[in-house]
Amino acid sequence: MQAWNVDPSILYRAAESVGVRMDNLRKQGRAIAFRLKTTLPVRYGRRSQQVRTKAGELRRVPGAVCWHGHRAFMRAVFAVNPEARIKTALADYHGVHQFEETHSATAGQGNGYNLAYGSACDCGAAEELRTSTVRVTTRR
Numbered sequence: 001m002q003a004w005n006v007d008p009s010i011l012y013r014a015a016e017s018v019g020v021r022m023d024n025l026r027k028q029g030r031a032i033a034f035r036l037k038t039t040l041p042v043r044y045g046r047r048s049q050q051v052r053t054k055a056g057e058l059r060r061v062p063g064a065v066c067w068h069g070h071r072a073f074m075r076a077v078f079a080v081n082p083e084a085r086i087k088t089a090l091a092d093y094h095g096v097h098q099f100e101e102t103h104s105a106t107a108g109q110g111n112g113y114n115l116a117y118g119s120a121c122d123c124g125a126a127e128e129l130r131t132s133t134v135r136v137t138t139r140r
């Protein structure tokens with residue numbers, strides 16, 4: 001993901017506050033590019049949407065952070081800097097208002113890379129995600 005109008009120290013603190021970590025942080029023009037990774041113990045672990053273990057469980061993707069973890073991180077950034085811009089694989093948020101109004105619509109999407117469905121994670125927020133997905137679908 002990428003962020004603008006935000007200091008790297010804010011990103012590090014936001015990550016730490018929600019239990020994930022920054023990975024491969026680098027400058028990209030005026031943006032800061034980075035990935036989020038899980039820390040131990042894993043709170044926001046993401047599982048593969050396709051690959052199952054022999055036991056039939058969806059395989060955990062090492063280090064991958066789920067949809068809820070990304071959401072928690074972005075909320076923590078916007079709490080400190082409401083004017084930040086954060087771009088993910090699924091959306092481009094210009095400030096906290098746009099984020100809160102639109103981010104739930106990405107719940108049913110996933111590119112298998114850094115965001116995924118709530119059903120493919122370990123964080124325990126899957127039920128909440130299903131609920132918000134239904135709400136978004138009904139609105140269309």
Ligand SMILES: [Zn+2]
Nearest residue numbers: 066068121123
């Ligand atoms: Zn999750």
